Each structure stands twice: as C-alpha cells, then as structure tokens.
Amino acid sequence: MLIRHITVALDCSPHSIASLNAAAELASMLQADLTGIFVEDINLLRMADLPFSHEIRIYAHEPEKMEPLQVERSLRRQARTAEEALQRIADKFMIEHTFMVRRGVVPAEVIAAALEADLLVLGRSGRSRNCRKGLGSTARKALAEAKKPLLFMRPGFSTKESPVLVLYDGSEGSRRALEAALELVQPEGTLHLLILGESFEETLLMEKELAREIALPLYAVEYHHLPLKDGTTLARYVRMADSGLLVLSDRMKLPRESVHELINTIDYPVLLV
C-alpha cells in the first residue's frame, strides 16, 4: 500500500481534530503530504436563505432566525480555525501540507476532494455527534462510495501509540489489511491478529502460516481465533479486545454489509483498505 497523498476532512469537531492528528502522524510516518479539506455546507447556506429557517439550540428557549450572512461568517471562521489547526500540526510533524475550502454538499465534496488522495481520513461523526448513533452522514457516504483506503478516526486514539487489531480470514482483502497493519504497527507495539475461520483447525492453520510470514517481528503479535460469524458478534469481540485501531477490508469472506455494519457499530478508529 503506497501512500503519498493523504487527505483529511476538517470541520473543527473533536473527531476531525483526532482525524487531523492521525493523518499528520501517518503522513510523517509514511513521508506523505497532507491536504486538509474544509467544506462550506451548501445546505446550510441555502437553508439560511429560506424565509422560515430557524436554528433550534439545546440551551435556548426560542428557535433563532438564521441569517445567511451570519452563516457565511460562521463558516469562514470555522475554515480559518481548521486551517490554523492544520498549519500547527504540519509544523509540528514537519510535513508538506495544503488547505482547500470547497463549497457544496459535504459528503459529496469530501469524496470528490479525496479522489486524488491515496488515503482519506475523516471523523466517525461530525460536529453534532451527541445526536447521532454510529457513523455521521459524511462517514456513511464515504464508506459507501469513497475510494479505499479510508481511515475513520475518533478522539482518544492514536495510530502511533495504540495497538493494532487486524481482521484476517485468509481472503485477499484481509491480506491487504494485514499488510497495511504491518506498516502501521510500531516497534515494541502490539499487533493483534483476529483470525476468522469456519473451524478452529482452519484458524490454527492460518495462524501457523502467518507466524511463518511474520518471522522475528520487532513488535508483539497476539493471535485470537473466532468462528466466522455475523457483524454483531464480531463487534462484541472487538469491543472486548479493546485494542485500538481496527484494520480490515470490505472484501473479505465476511459479507460487505456485515463489515459496514461492524464499522458503523463499533466506537473505535477503523482503517478500511
């Protein structure tokens, strides 16, 4: 997996800050350049233009009239904040960076902007995560339509320090996931290999093969075995393992929908290859 250009979607939310950190760490590690993209939500601007548009806030008694100019200003402010954050972190990691502001429907613009990138990093949800379960709209759209690999980040994790968990079932997709994980796992870090198979014998066989391939690693490798099951069981197991970044592919023996369901359900950062 050759990554030279990383694009990160920025909206100043805690998730997007986590995304920015992760993207910068990866860029630094893989010697890639970083592009920050901020999308001025066209829906917001259009809505503000409508005569009856009101914003309902949690701690306000009455809905407040939305003014187009005010929304414009607010978006510009956010864009500035995002750019400053990018600048700061790029300086810290000493990486090349560019910042883009686009206007349009957020998920579509993000996916379009990432077309030229080798990796798209985005938050699991946007600014209003408290009011949505699972992935946000942009993340959902990206999961469905965007070019892989994709990294969904969330606060509280780091691609550098957390252990890495890979889903492996012998498929081509899972092999690519393992390759990506091997690039990410740090010396003296831990690589968790969750081997999925029809039977215990099969997973054991896979473990032996993998052990041969990953000879004398600089990091610890832990093998886990699980019968190939649905996404919900898998999600429960991943939560139990609590190992940090999950690396997987949506082209595994596991149905694609199950993979997407798993990504939607678990509250961990996910690298989808």
Next chain:
Amino acid sequence: MQMPAKLSAGQLYRTCDPQEFGFVTTAELDAPVQAAGQDRAFDAIKFSMGITHQGFNLFALGPNGTGKQTAIMHLLGNIAPEAPTPSDWCYINNFENPGNPLALRLPPGRATTLARDMEHLLEALFTVIPAAFSSEEYQAQEKDIHEKLEERQAETIEELEKKAATSNIALIRTPAGFAFAPMQKGEVIKHEEFMQLKETERVAIEEEIGRLKSAMQSIMAQIPTWQRETQEKIKALNRNIANFAVKPLIAEVRSRYESLEEVTGYLERLENDIIENFDQFLDKEPDPREMFLGISSGRLSHKSPSFNRYRVNVIVDNGKTTGAPIVYEDKPACQNLVGDIEHISQMGTLVTDFTLIKPGALHRANGGYLLIDARRLLGEPLAWEALKKALRTRHIRIESLAQLYSLVSTVSLEPEPIPLTLKVILLGERHLYHLLSIYDPDFSELFKVAADFEDEIAVSTEGKLAYGRMLASIARQDNLRPFDRSAVARVVEHGSRLAGDTSKLTAHLQSISDLAREADYYAAAANRQSVQAEDVQQAIDARILRSSRIQEKIREATLKHSILIDTDSEKSGQINALSVYFTGGQSFGHPGRITATMRLGKGEVIDIEREVDMGGPIHSKGVMILSGFLGARFATDQPLSLSASLVFEQSYSGVEGDSASSAELYALLSALSGVPIRQWLAVTGSVNQFGQVQAIGGVNEKIEGFYDLCKARGLTGKHGVLIPASNIDNLMLRRDVVESVEKGEFSIWPITHVDEGIEILTGIPAGELDEKGLYPPNTINGMVVAKLGEMAEKLRKFSATGESEEE
C-alpha cells in the same frame, strides 16, 4: 541591782554531737527526701487532695527554697498512682460544621491507636478507591450510562428526522444546533425554487416545518433533564462503588471500637463523608496554579494536608500513665495552660484546622494534679484569668489569643470544650497568697485550701535526722560523695545559724542543698571519699569570703579612721551601736557610732535621720519611745527642759529598725549625766518605754562584726558586746569568737534592762529611787536628775527674763 554575768563560751554556740546519729555516713540512709516539721502543711495538702468538691484547690505558701514542690511531689507520688488513670482526649473533624471540632473521649491509650488506625485507613483508601474506580467493571458501567444517554438523544432525534423525511424535509445539523429545511433531489431547496412553489405548497411546508420545530424544541427541552438523570445515575454508581470499596475498611476499624459508641458514631460520619467525596482520593493532575503557589505538592498522597479532615488530633495520651498525672508547668503562659490553635501561612493568609489545636497543661493534667509557680503565673498576661475561667466553668475552652484580641482576622476554630477535673496546686510566697486573698474575690472561691510551709523546724532528733536524710538524698540525686556524720552535724549547726535560733533549723532546703554541693567540691579537692565536717566548714568560710568584699572595705576604712569608731577610750554622749548590712544572699555586721547632744528645749528628742528622711518608720518609733522613757523616768515632777539630738554618724544610706534604740538611750543618758561611755564596748537591742531591753535580729552578725574590728585592732580582754538577754537562744557564733570568749579576750553580756547596760558601759550604777523618791547623787539617774533640774532652772530664769523684757 544584780548585774548580769558574762555569757560563757558554751552559751554562744549549740554544737551538734555527731555521735547522736546512728549512721556513719549518709550512704546508709535510703529514705527519700522528706521535709520534716511540715505537718501542718502536709495535713492541708492531704485534705485538699482528698476532698473532691469544687474549689478545693491548693495554695502552698512559704518562702522560696523551702522545698514546697519537692514535698508536694513526694506526697502526690504516693497518692497519684492509686487514683484511676484518666481518659485520653482527641479532637476530630466536625463533618457538619468544620469550624467546631469535636472532642472525643477514649479509654487510656486508645487515642493514639485510633489516630494510627485512621492514618492506616487513609493510606488504604488511596489504594482501594482508585483501584475500584479504574476497574473494568466501573469503566464499563460508566460508559454504558453515558452511551445510554447518547442513544436516547440520538434515537429521539433520528425518529424525528425520519418523520421529517416522509414530508421531504431534512434535519440539518447546524454549527450550534438543528434546523429543518425542505429537500429537493437530496439537497436543500434553493430560495428561488422555493419561491416558485405554489402558495399552498409553501404554506404546507412552512406549517410542517413549524410542527417539526416544536417537536424538536420539546426534545431539546428534555435534554437537560436527561443529562441530569444521567448525572444522578453516575453519582449513584459512584456511591455504590465507593461504598463497596470503603465499607469493609471502615468496618474493620469499627470492629476494634465496638464498645465505644462515640467512636462508632464518628466512624459512621467519616464513612459517609469519604463516600460523598470519593473523588478526592482519585489521582488527578495537580492544578498548576496550586503547584505554583505551593499548595499542592504534585502527586496526591495521604500525607497531604487536604486530608487532615480524616485525621485524629490526639490531645491527651495517657497510654503510658499509671494513675493520675502530675504535671508541673514551668512556663504557665495562657496558651501553655489552656492550649492554643496554631495557624499556618498559606498564600499569604493564615489558615488553621483542628489538627493544629495544641493541648495545654490543663489537658495533660486533667484527672490529676497541676503544679504552677504562682509568681510566674501572675507574670504571664491573661494566664491567671484563663486558669480561673477553666476552674470555674470546669471546662477547658481553647481560644486563640490573637483571635480574642482581634489581632488577626482569619477563619479560626471554636473547639468543643473538654470537661475538666483536676487539682491545681499553686506554689508561692506568702505575700502573694495574701495579696490574692485581698484583691481577687475569685481566689478564695477557687483556692480554698492553704498549705503554709514553716520557715524553720525544731532542733529535735527527728529534725536532725531529716537533715541527714536530705543530705543523703541530695548526694544520691546529684552524685555527690556521702556525708560523714560529722559533716551532717556541721550542716545541722549551720542550719541553726541560718535559722538564727539555737532551737531551730532552717527549712530553706535550697541553702542546705547548695552548701552540700559546695562541701562536696572541697571534699573532692581534698581527695576524700566522703564529705567531712571540715569540708562543710570550708564551704561556709568560702561562701563568706566570696561575699565579703564590701565588709572588708568598710573594716579597712574603719581601721584607717576614715570611718570613726573608737574601741579604746571613754567618751560622753557617744556609743558604738551594731548594725547589719545585707548584700545579696549574705549579711554581715559592723559597728556604727551614735552620738547624742543636749541643749535647752521643750523635751523633744530630735532624730536627725528622720529629719532628713533617712530613717525608716520603725527607727523613728524607737527614738520616740526614748522620749517616753525619759519623760516617765525623769519628768514626773519637773518638765523635761531639754532638746536632744541623736544621729548615726557617717551613715550615708538609710537606717531602719529599732535595734539601736537601747544604744541611743545609753548615749542620751551619758550626754545628760556627763558620764563617759566605754568605747571598747558595743551595744545592740531595742528598748521599750520602761527601759526593758528587747530582742533584735541578726545578733550573730552584729557580734561578729564588732569582734572582727576589735580583733584587727588587737583584743585586750576588755572588748565586749551588750546584747538583749532574750537573744541568747539566737546565738550561733563563729568558732573564733567562741574561742576568744573562752580565753577571756572578748565578753558578751546579756542585758534585760537599760539600768544594767548603763552600769556596764559607764562603770557607774544606774541608781534606784530611795524611800524619799530620789535617786542617789552618785548614780547615773541621780546625775541625770540633777542635770535636768539645772536645765529646768535655767529655762525658768530665761523665760522670766524674757517675760520682764516684754513687760
């Protein structure tokens, strides 16, 4: 008249025979030191210690150094161990009102155990609570609660979102909240397109959005309630976890104090407080501001002052006390008596808590005995009032002095007063006792018993043996050589000399113990195994020598005739009187010249000392008595037509006392009769209006003072001293004086009446009235009467001349 005989050498010194003692050295005596002859004081002490009613505290009065404290300590040492050991006391935090720390009573020795248990508990809490709260179980439960809230919010909003979607309206997440907008092809409808819609469609959309907004607002209004509910759930979970972690630890402590209701009650309150404030035990990042200001030491530790609220401040620990405590407070300052509340400086202000409460002597002595020196107590500001208040209220209330006087304005404490049951024993001089009795109405209420210590004890076998025991005890205590019985005898003799009475011994133990230590020094210098009589004598001589500078200067001035004292010729109207000088701890005698002169007058005797304010009232009284005597004896038939002046020659400081009044009378009689007085004699003694000679003080020093001068000039055998006969019992003269008397070089006459004295001083009898009521002409009285008659005649003639001239 029968003239008194000179005193024999045996009458001048009462020797103590070493053979009277049944021991050879004091090493054989093992009884503890006990003041003898103080039965009256001891009875008072026993009475005060025995009576339990309020106010029966004791004032032990007597001069300093009489061994009051030693005697009381000895008595208490017998009583106190039999009494019950008082409780321990400690101060604990008042969780309801931290400004009023609570006093906690515990059985002896349990307070320190409780304090230690609490320290261990605190230490354990720092392990157990963080462990409980970092457990996977807790983390999972906490996360679950938070997720439930999020899910609830999300579900409700998503439901509304779905409902809106059926009307082709989208819920848009704005930077600060939510908004609804009609959609077209997956995007929010543009303004122009919206305006192109039919009026009815627009209204329908607006109405639908209006309904959705209201629904959304209702959801928004519920969110704070949900958040509060979540918070409550988190709190309940925290309480459960803390409870689970803390309860077993406290139960373990509680099991050790089951029988002590107050302690179990305290532990219950403590448990609730810890559970309520569990988060303080969780390791958190120190506040950088606190670090900067030095309040926080960085990592949280059970030693941190912020956990003082869970500590126990032991005020009284009687764990190692047997019976009632006996406390002597050497510095009875107010805060040393009733305790103090200390403050520490924090961020420039003074702060305090109950662990900074310091106990006072009253706390330590509670349930026992407290000894205080009255003079020191009265010298300490507010201490006397504080002690009285504690005794009156029977409670120890700690009040910060600074707070009392508003010297500092910081938060302070009002600790719960501790009940007080003790006996206070004040030690002081008599005048202090009397002053307090007169001027302080509380005093007689609170100190109802007085133990009056004797200044001296009788020279009995018991008294002498008590001296022996005392020397034995001092020797043992100060690691001195044992005292040979000859040395004990010499100390007994010196005790008599200090008492100024051959039948008494001084009760001033301090002087005796000092002499013992000094004698031991000389015994050591002489390389002796035990202290002998000569060591004691050497110590006495050395002590006199050390303080004899002024005495020698005066004698030197006398020998050089700078001070005129005649010890050889006979002079009329001039006599050697004897006076005593006090220098520091020592006194010495020296003769002084008194002269009397006569002139015509109206019968008054002028005391020049009084005229120039150099005579004290007693001296003046003595001189006035002389007028009384002269008037009674010589002026019953004719007026006293004279004026006499009396003066202490070369006296440059004040004169006090009446011991020279007999000498003054002799000088007057000599001046009146014109008969010279033998200057080789000296006189001491006071006189009354009937001419009787009365006892005086310092007789030994006075005799020795005149003896030393005469000896320096050469004793001829005629030198001598006239002393009051009533002072014979006070004679404990120096050995050299006694030896000179024995050899006939020096004489001492005991005088009971001035008529005896004048005959010895002049060689002419005083004279007694014959049957006609007249004094024989060749007697002193006869000559005085003749002289007075002559003067009266002159005065009468003079008065007659004056009157005729006026006519």
